[in-house]
Amino acid sequence: MPQRFGPVEETRIRPSATTSTAQFESPAVHIGHLTKRYGATVAVDDLSFSIRRGTIAGFLGPNGAGKTTTFRMLVGLAAPTSGAAQVLGQAYGTLRNPILRVGAMLEVSGYHPARSARNHLLVLARTADIPEGRVDELLGLVELDQAADRAVGGFSSGMRQRLGLAASLLGDPELLLLDEPANGLDPKGIRWLRQFLRNLAHEQGKTVLVSSHVLAEVAQMVDEVVIINRGRLITQGPVDTVVAHMGRTVAIRSPDATRLADLLTRQGATVTRHDADRLLVSGVDIEEVGRLAAVNNLVLYELREQGLSLEETFLALTEPAATP
Amino acid sequence: MIRLIGAELFKLRTTRMYLAFLAAATGLVVLVTAVHFLLGDDASLTIEGAANVIETEADLRSVLDVSGVAALFTLVLGATAVASEHRHRTIVSTFLVTPARGRVVAAKVVGYTVAGAVFGIVVEAAAVVVAVGWLAVTSNPIPFGTTIAAVLALTPIATGLAAGFGVGIGAAVPNQLGAVLAAIGWVMIVEQLFAGLVPQLAQWLPFTGAGAAITGLRPNVGILTGIGLFLAYLVALVAVGIQVTRRRDVA
Numbered sequence: 001m002p003q004r005f006g007p008v009e010e011t012r013i014r015p016s017a018t019t020s021t022a023q024f025e026s027p028a029v030h031i032g033h034l035t036k037r038y039g040a041t042v043a044v045d046d047l048s049f050s051i052r053r054g055t056i057a058g059f060l061g062p063n064g065a066g067k068t069t070t071f072r073m074l075v076g077l078a079a080p081t082s083g084a085a086q087v088l089g090q091a092y093g094t095l096r097n098p099i100l101r102v103g104a105m106l107e108v109s110g111y112h113p114a115r116s117a118r119n120h121l122l123v124l125a126r127t128a129d130i131p132e133g134r135v136d137e138l139l140g141l142v143e144l145d146q147a148a149d150r151a152v153g154g155f156s157s158g159m160r161q162r163l164g165l166a167a168s169l170l171g172d173p174e175l176l177l178l179d180e181p182a183n184g185l186d187p188k189g190i191r192w193l194r195q196f197l198r199n200l201a202h203e204q205g206k207t208v209l210v211s212s213h214v215l216a217e218v219a220q221m222v223d224e225v226v227i228i229n230r231g232r233l234i235t236q237g238p239v240d241t242v243v244a245h246m247g248r249t250v251a252i253r254s255p256d257a258t259r260l261a262d263l264l265t266r267q268g269a270t271v272t273r274h275d276a277d278r279l280l281v282s283g284v285d286i287e288e289v290g291r292l293a294a295v296n297n298l299v300l301y302e303l304r305e306q307g308l309s310l311e312e313t314f315l316a317l318t319e320p321a322a323t324p
Numbered sequence: 325m326i327r328l329i330g331a332e333l334f335k336l337r338t339t340r341m342y343l344a345f346l347a348a349a350t351g352l353v354v355l356v357t358a359v360h361f362l363l364g365d366d367a368s369l370t371i372e373g374a375a376n377v378i379e380t381e382a383d384l385r386s387v388l389d390v391s392g393v394a395a396l397f398t399l400v401l402g403a404t405a406v407a408s409e410h411r412h413r414t415i416v417s418t419f420l421v422t423p424a425r426g427r428v429v430a431a432k433v434v435g436y437t438v439a440g441a442v443f444g445i446v447v448e449a450a451a452v453v454v455a456v457g458w459l460a461v462t463s464n465p466i467p468f469g470t471t472i473a474a475v476l477a478l479t480p481i482a483t484g485l486a487a488g489f490g491v492g493i494g495a496a497v498p499n500q501l502g503a504v505l506a507a508i509g510w511v512m513i514v515e516q517l518f519a520g521l522v523p524q525l526a527q528w529l530p531f532t533g534a535g536a537a538i539t540g541l542r543p544n545v546g547i548l549t550g551i552g553l554f555l556a557y558l559v560a561l562v563a564v565g566i567q568v569t570r571r572r573d574v575a
Contacts, residue, residue, distance in 0.1 A: 072573070072574065072575070075420055075423075076419070076423045077416060077419060077420075077573065077574040077575065078573040078574065079571075079573060092423060093423035093424070095423075098420070098421070098423060099420060099421050104420055106416055106420075108413060108416055108574070108575035109413055109414075109416040109417055109420075110412050110413025110414055110416065111412065111413075111414060112335075112338075112339055112408075112412045112414050113412065114339045114340055114341075115335075115338050115339055116338070119334075119338040120417075122334065122338075123331055123334055123335055123338070123417075124417060124421050126327065126330060126331045126334055127327060127328060127331040127418075127421045127422060128421050129327060167417060
């Protein structure tokens with residue numbers, strides 16, 4: 001599979017719209033105090049973040065966090081209740097022939113079941129005045145060339161995802177917005193997608209905002225993450241920084257756990273008691289725990305520092321208790 | 325705009341919907357016309373208002389005017405134009421490529437009007453083949469004249485405009501079943517009720533009035549008046565459809 005993907009260079013389609021200096025300097029994606037309400041339900045709640053050009057960013061949050069709604073507002077499919085959602089310095093709807101500049105693959109998108117994959121792409125290509133050769137090129141790239149003339153109604157979810165990816169790449173855009181692109185892909189397909197998106201961002205200088213509800217799915221390929229929950233921003237930054245921000249903890253197993261917990265609490269540490277002889281401590285160095293145990297003649301069976309895994313960090317950030 | 329209209333016609337060509345409607349309408353017209361001739365003097369199954377024996381141009385005209393049934397098909401076809409995109413969620417990619425939703429609806433109206441006119445030509449041709457073929461085989465004279473020529477020329481206009489009207493309904497009622505029921509309900513129930521209860525008003529309604537006038541079935545409403553009146557209804561409906569389409573969040 002990976003052999004088929006690589007730089008898409010055969011057909012270069014340049015934006016027809018002029019790019020002003022202001023637009024060039026603007027972030028690829030700008031979300032400013034964005035809010036979307038549906039009656040009493042707040043789907044997106046005063047959300048603000050920006051993605052600078054040339055980066056690949058993960059847009060993370062559990063199902064129902066507001067990712068798809070944010071994407072829909074970014075591309076003008078839904079109107080914000082308040083706030084701004086801009087791509088390349090302007091509202092999507094004001095871009096001239098937008099798919100030449102922004103490619104979007106949305107979870108809410110669909111296909112006519114009786115239309116073939118090639119014809120689905122041809123409809124878009126003809127509307128946007130994109131050469132028809134580009135359609136076959138992309139069908140080959142996402143390995144749908146053998147199924148190009150089959151009705152999409154018979155496609156597996158993975159094939160539909162690849163067709164959606166091909167559609168988003170049709171105009172060779174400088175910004176890609178991908179909503180849960182790994183859904184329905186097998187592990188091989190997910191690996192292919194990772195390499196493909198990394199290549200787009202790092203070799204071709206494109207900006208990619210890719211959403212997922214599984215951190216591990218995107219952690220290996222993104223430069224930074226934006227984590228949201230219940231429509232609100234939890235944190236944004238490089239993956240390492242986000243994980244480090246959560247701090248490290250010290251795991252202890254000791255027959256004198258009760259006494260040690262008292263001493264550590266007096267030192268200002270946060271102590272969580274797992275069972276009779278196990279403690280999980282944060283806010284104190286591992287060396288300090290060892291010294292305290294030695295000075296007070298307390299027996300230790302186990303003393304180790306543990307960092308939260310990416311997934312634990314993600315879960316911790318997006319669990320209800322972590323919501324600000 | 326030309327590209328958009330071309331894309332709409334391409335969408336129609338790449339699914340089976342248009343051909344299925346065309347086959348159904350053509351089959352129905354061929355069947356009814358053939359039965360009309362086969363039954364001869366038996367008036368129980370003949371075309372409403374048509375003479376059993378074709379002797380005059382008016383007799384032949386009554387058999388050949390298939391605009392009513394064909395326009396009902398193109399009306400429903402048009403009603404699915406926007407609604408089926410919502411149903412299959414292809415509206416997402418349509419609006420991603422063309423965020424100006426008013427232009428999308430306008431392109432659909434023009435595209436479906438063209439497709440509806442072609443539809444009318446095919447269905448009308450089928451009726452002509454059966455009627456003229458029957459008369460020729462049975463060695464009857466074919467009373468061809470200007471009123472026949474007018475029906476042949478005006479039927480595609482009626483079916484085309486009905487398709488455009490259907491697009492307007494579908495844009496205003498984006499649910500596919502709702503749009504189809506609204507289109508059929510308007511023509512078959514609402515306008516028929518008006519025709520029965522308030523005939524003076526019915527002659528100015530879109531289908532029993534303006535639509536019928538297009539093919540010369542309203543003696544007191546001219547053909548051009550009928551076309552103008554129908555266009556006025558169509559423009560008003562499409563304006564409503566565009567407003568609904570613009571304001572509605574997608575998916």
